[in-house]
Amino acid sequence: MAGVVRQAVRGAQRIVRRWPVSPQKTHFQWNTRTATLLLSSFMMATPQDTSEQDIGVRALQHWPQNQQRSQGQLPPKPLKDARDETAADEKLGQRSRVKTQKLASTTEGGPDETPSGRPKLVIFLGSQREGRNIVKVAKYLEEALLKSDCFNLCIIDPVKLCVPIMVQPIHFMSDTSNAPRWLVDVNNVIKEAEAFIVISPEYNSTFGPSLSNLLNHFPSSIFRHKPCSIVTYSAGGNGGIRAATALRSYLMEFGLLVLPTSLMIPNVKDSLEGNVKGNVLEKLIKELNWYV
Template structure:
């Protein structure tokens, strides 16, 4: 079963490494026949930061078109992958801001995989540990495996090719898990709907 997947890129820094990591994730998901789109905070509209979340507009006619379009993509996706760096031992503000722009109901009862990275030796693992409860509050279910990428510099090409076999194997494991959870949850959603 082909799934609709969104890959959320968490960084907006100049020279960000996450763009190439995210391209690799998109490539791997596409190779197993999923329909994949990258959600880049620098390209979806606004400036990547929350000013007024979609669900808090008093008049929904005032919601910007980019928010409506992105929210429709979130609602129609079967699963998500979060690609995040670690900023100050936590999550980057661009990631939380992008996700917080949209109502939790849009994400609810769908799985997400986590890919984290850093230039240091911990690979962003502290960001992953913060991501799980944050994503859970939005209604997502994170998969058991995460891909942790230490010393990310030089490990990905501009086209998203990974030159580290261990990292590539771990990314493929995340792809397998998000595919399995996505199919399983979509099957239950189509058979029984979602818990209310």
Template sequence: MYRNYLASLARQQAEMGNGDKLKVLLVLGSIRDGRQGIKVANFVRKQLENRNFEVTFYDLLEMNFPMVKQPVHFLGPERSGAPQILLDCEKQIRETDAFVIVSAEYNNSIPGSLKNFLDAFPDGAYGCKPSGVVCYSMGPYGGYCSSTALRTVLGVLSSPCVSRVFAIPLVQNEFDEDGNVLNEKLKSDLNPMLEQLEWMANAAKCHRQKVGLPTSSFMFQ
């Protein structure tokens, strides 16, 4: 039965066309002064672009993403009165095939700026699309506590994380001042997560095209 499923999946992927790229939304959650995350995010972006991904990059600092007092889905199906930035971001989230979240570790969890962004949109927008976590810290553990928190948050948002996490300990030693990688091993270390993400994103995209989404299972649309 599993072999039949794999054969069916291969046929669906072929029908999609080899030239089709998966759309991935890359989100950098840290907005602190002196953050290391921009170097990490730019590195991850290049690696995604080297694979079968069309990347949209959200830097919450550069976007000046607002503190959200009312999630967009609380404003009704018409999103009446919603700020344009929330409307634009929700549209992008709904159109993407996968998510990669780059997060620092703040007090054994994720930045408030990142949680504010994720909570601004309904679980139906994330729509059963896979996510990958990239975490980092200036200490020896690579920000793993933030990845644990993100697994819970993203799972509830119907964007389950792939099993592999890419963590960068002592991040201040891995890039030069211009953001260039000093340790080429980072590329091979990132590959397992990206391979899982690409596989899951392809599988989920094929299934969405075949049967749609289980809309009744979402808390919000």
């Protein structure tokens, strides 16, 4: 046995000497050294002659601490106390309970939710023209959301707020105490919101200018990482698909998480009468609730 080990070690050493310097050589040296130590330790654990034990002693020289401990220069490693292991288990259990409590506080009526337990959903209306169809679309959407009982709703209508053309957004103001009251209020509502729905008609192959004029008053930091669904409509048959495409990239600039499902309503004057979009709207609500 000893002769076989010595021959294997010498053969590996000859290979290492002839091998040019490379990462593979270093890896091979490490594996050879590890194998030598393991074989030598096995040989020392069995009755061997003096020459075989010398091999084991030479192998132990690679680990000075083990050599010193074997010669009595270092104290033996202390055994773990059962009480220490019990205390460590108790600490681990306490950390697990704290994490569980934190997770429950954010998912079951925690500080991120309203007292009623439903997350806050803000709906932006993107049209200000006279005779606008967006009021009918918003009412249809509001009824479906209230029926689902998943959210607390807040509708932001630029007509009711009398939103002017943007001159200076709130995050560019050095002193917000002089900002218009509606601007401060809407800014706070957006901060507290957990999800959004944006409704817009299609104007000239894009979304309505009233929507961008409204949203550009506010910083992207209060929108970031929150889910948002898109609802578009058109008087023709395309359902505002080009507006939805433009909205997707625009809303992503605010850091919003734009969800895959979009509700596009063609022939808006007639489409809502028969609830023909009920299945898509139901999917949109479930998806938004899941992301929240």
